[in-house]
Amino acid sequence: MLSLSEVLAARARIAPYVHETPVLVCQGLDRLLGKRLFLKGEHLQKTGSFKARGAMNAALLLKGARGLLALSSGNHAQGVAYAGRVLGLPVLVVMPEEASPLKKEAARAYGAQVVDRGVRYENREEVARLLQEETGFALIHPYDDPRVMAGQGTVGLELLAQAPFLEAVLVPVGGGGLASGVATVFKALSPTTRVLGVEPEGADDAKRSLEEGRIVRLAQAPRTRADGVRTLALGSLTFPVLKERLDGVLTVSEEAILEAERLLFTRTKQVVEPTGALPLAAVLEHGKRLPEVLGLVLSGGNRDFLP
Numbered sequence: 001m002l003s004l005s006e007v008l009a010a011r012a013r014i015a016p017y018v019h020e021t022p023v024l025v026c027q028g029l030d031r032l033l034g035k036r037l038f039l040k041g042e043h044l045q046k047t048g049s050f051k052a053r054g055a056m057n058a059a060l061l062l063k064g065a066r067g068l069l070a071l072s073s074g075n076h077a078q079g080v081a082y083a084g085r086v087l088g089l090p091v092l093v094v095m096p097e098e099a100s101p102l103k104k105e106a107a108r109a110y111g112a113q114v115v116d117r118g119v120r121y122e123n124r125e126e127v128a129r130l131l132q133e134e135t136g137f138a139l140i141h142p143y144d145d146p147r148v149m150a151g152q153g154t155v156g157l158e159l160l161a162q163a164p165f166l167e168a169v170l171v172p173v174g175g176g177g178l179a180s181g182v183a184t185v186f187k188a189l190s191p192t193t194r195v196l197g198v199e200p201e202g203a204d205d206a207k208r209s210l211e212e213g214r215i216v217r218l219a220q221a222p223r224t225r226a227d228g229v230r231t232l233a234l235g236s237l238t239f240p241v242l243k244e245r246l247d248g249v250l251t252v253s254e255e256a257i258l259e260a261e262r263l264l265f266t267r268t269k270q271v272v273e274p275t276g277a278l279p280l281a282a283v284l285e286h287g288k289r290l291p292e293v294l295g296l297v298l299s300g301g302n303r304d305f306l307p
């Protein structure tokens with residue numbers, strides 16, 4: 001089970017390579033929603049998402065790797081590509097054909113080779129394993145890896161230091177790496193702060209998994225504009241952490257995600273991708289059930305620009 005000391009060690013290890021991201025506040029938004037919101041700006045992180053943290057931590061812990069291999073719907077690919085560039089290692093990333101062209105291009109820009117032909121959300125793990133056998137590169141899983149979970153937890157350490165009075169923290173949940181890390185930090189250091197996951201209605205596997213006490217796997221990739229959380233299931237390592245430390249999961253509609261993106265753009269002037277807007281969408285839809293002082297993890301900003 002992931003421990004606070006692993007997250008603390010990750011923070012020291014990755015500090016030279018990642019940003020301490022700012023916490024933003026917006027009085028207009030607070031007035032509109034009747035809350036005090038503290039927005040953790042991971043869209044301003046290296047590579048445009050928190051994924052640089054876990055990827056960097058995992059890569060720094062490898063010994064004698066010939067190269068790095070990642071499977072990703074986008075942001076983890078950029079994280080691993082960035083880590084490879086820092087460490088001078090070649091990087092292969094397996095991305096679904098339908099993944100965001102911008103995210104593929106960004107991974108290439110960091111020097112990674114993108115493998116996407118015939119790759120779907122459903123078969124990508126198998127493709128990555130075959131490539132691993134062929135190349136001998138070290139596979140860095142996007143969430144089900146204690147090194148990755150510890151790296152993502154450093155978001156929680158920073159947020160707690162920047163806003164030590166939060167009543168609840170809202171975190172997007174895909175495979176659960178970010179939520180595992182953040183929940184581990186808050187349960188250890190600020191146990192009265194509730195940590196809540198957020199996922200789209202059509203991708204409610206985390207909510208169902210925690211309710212049913214077993215990992216519920218979706219039969220196919222959910223259709224949602226939040227492309228970072230199209231994962232089919234929680235991981236075998238993230239699930240037990242979330243079961244013990246997460247206080248619940250909220251689901252949100254596609255309309256609420258779009259409205260949250262719009263508010264982040266118009267009110268706070270921040271470019272946040274749909275997945276990063278999930279926590280604000282949860283405030284829009286479940287505000288009445290939530291406390292007043294909230295931390296929202298804006299987990300990424302890598303969105304396609306559509307004129």
Ligand SMILES: Cc1ncc(COP(=O)(O)O)c(C=O)c1O
Nearest residue numbers: 075174175176177178228299300
């Ligand atoms: C922007 C963004 N937020 C949240 C997540 C979900 O992270 P996790 O899989 O660790 O739950 C992802 C995953 O790709 C992401 O890209």
